[in-house]
Amino acid sequence: MAGRTIDDGSRPGAGGWRWSVGDVKLIIAAVLGAVLVMGxxxxxxxxxxxVVIVAVALWLIHDSAVQRQVRRDLDDQRRADLRSRADAEHQAFLRGERRGLYGEYEPPEL
Structure with missing residues (x-):
C-alpha cells in the first residue's frame, strides 16, 4: 500500500509529479493538527x-532577585575593600607613616 502513488498530471512523461499516499496522509494530519491548535x-x-502573564511576572521577579543579589555582592565587596584599606592606613599610622594619616590623598609638601 505504501508503494501506491497518485499522478496529478502536472508534468508529462515518465518523470511526472507523483504524490505518495504517505505524503497525502502527512498533509491531512498537519492540516487537522493546525485546525485543532487554532480551536x-x-x-x-x-x-x-x-498563563503567559503569570510566567512573565515570575520571570521578572526572579530576574529582580538576581539583580538584588548582584548589587548586594558588589556592595559587600566595596565594604570589604574599604575595611581593608582603612585597616592598612591604621597600621601605617601606628608605624608613624604619613600615609596612615592622609591615606591616598596626601597633601603636597610645603
Whole structure:
C-alpha cells in the first residue's frame, strides 16, 4: 500500500509529479493538527493569556532577585575593600607613616 502513488498530471512523461499516499496522509494530519491548535487557542485564549502573564511576572521577579543579589555582592565587596584599606592606613599610622594619616590623598609638601 505504501508503494501506491497518485499522478496529478502536472508534468508529462515518465518523470511526472507523483504524490505518495504517505505524503497525502502527512498533509491531512498537519492540516487537522493546525485546525485543532487554532480551536484550542480560540476556545481558551483567556487562560493562555493569563498563563503567559503569570510566567512573565515570575520571570521578572526572579530576574529582580538576581539583580538584588548582584548589587548586594558588589556592595559587600566595596565594604570589604574599604575595611581593608582603612585597616592598612591604621597600621601605617601606628608605624608613624604619613600615609596612615592622609591615606591616598596626601597633601603636597610645603
Amino acid at each position: 484550542v487557542v480560540v476556545r481558551f485564549w483567556a487562560l493562555i493569556v493569563a
